[in-house]
Amino acid sequence: MSTTDSGTPRRWTHVLAVALAACLLIGVGVSVGLLLSHESTPGTDSAEAGFARDMSEHHAQAVQLSMIAYSRATSSDVRTLASDIALTQQAQIGIMQEWLKAWHLNPTGDKPVMSWMPDGQMSVESGNRMPGMATLEEIDKLRSATGQQVDIQFCQLMLRHHLGGIHMVDGLLAKASDPRVIELAKGMKSAQTGEVQALEMLLKSMNAPTG
């Protein structure tokens, strides 16, 4: 039984080993917990943050186009659709800006627009203009248009704008994991898909091409 003699010091090492193992286990538990909770808030380079920033921009132009049409289009159908788009998208901008605040992120990112989306940079036409967005010249042209030309130009610009927006939503849905972001994005897609059809019908009724 002489082996048991060294049992006392060995028990201490045993206790130490168990204590060390316990500390490590707690450390691992805390680390994993922190990592998981950390990832529940999207970071500045996440698809969610990129989408919230860029879709706010995209929406802001839709509001601009729609407000021009709301005040100047000749058809009441066009004005009704325009006010629907403007009010809805302005509210959605507020929702997305609040996400960025809650995530402690700036409304303006560090990277170029569309960087969050695979091949997104390729779809940026010039400056910060995202898919479907009208150029400053096109907006000036809409502003100076008169009569039914306002209706036609608005429907054409808005149609292209919505198709670009739907493309961005698809890019988000392929990468995002935040359920609230996914929920709103899906809502945008279904609403804008419906409005695309409405715009196509309005253009058809005015005997105008879609683009």
Add this chain to the structure above:
Amino acid sequence: MSMSTPGDVRRPSTKKVATPAAGAKKSGGSGKGTPTRPAATGGGKGRRPVAPVKVSQGRNWGPIALYVTAGAVALGIVVFATVYLLQNKPDTRPWAERAADISGITNYRETDPKALDRTHAWGPLTYTINPPVGGTHNYNWQNCMGEHYKEPIAQEHAVHSLEHGAVWITYRPDLPQDQVDKLAKKIDGLSYTMLSPYPNLDSPISLQAWGYKLKVDNADDERVTKFIQALRLNATMEEGATCSTGITQTGTTPYDLGKDSGQTSTQ
């Protein structure tokens, strides 16, 4: 090895020398204190069986490797988490503190809050800070959807845009065209920004947000981007206010749209 006789008696082969050690662990683990004491009297002698223990160590590489690996993995996770969380720690400071990091920025909210009145008024107005960064302004705001206004605009409208969260970039009319183009490209398509020439600027370029100003000499100055990041939208006095449906004309005389309709409410 002669001192390991008790063990040898039980299992007299070198192969089984490990068993007493295992047995000792078991007795230790089960808390049988009594058998250990008699053995403790022969403590001096008992030291030698350490050698068999060493033998057993040599044979237990598997468990040791397992524990060491598990320990290393656990330590790795802790270290990784610490480094990752420190590196990805969001900058949770208020935006005003981030803005204060920009060298050369002037914060009139602190130095001259009286200049940042928010009253609406018609007609031409004068400002103590030029270009203005706040103060009484026209009922109508200048459209601030990333436009480059090629001619000076009415500051009475521009101040209202600042109130809505816009960054207004002004440049001296003698700024070289390539510099102007760089600024225009930076804000093209970026809402809550606008660019316009401003005669008699005391620096080539001046950036304004509500209560903030930064003067720079060059469009490539990285502080231009930092100013936009820190203050665009953040510096708004009316969260959710828009930049569209504003005045799109140039000219330094304000457009009093709505004056004749008796508009008196503030926007």
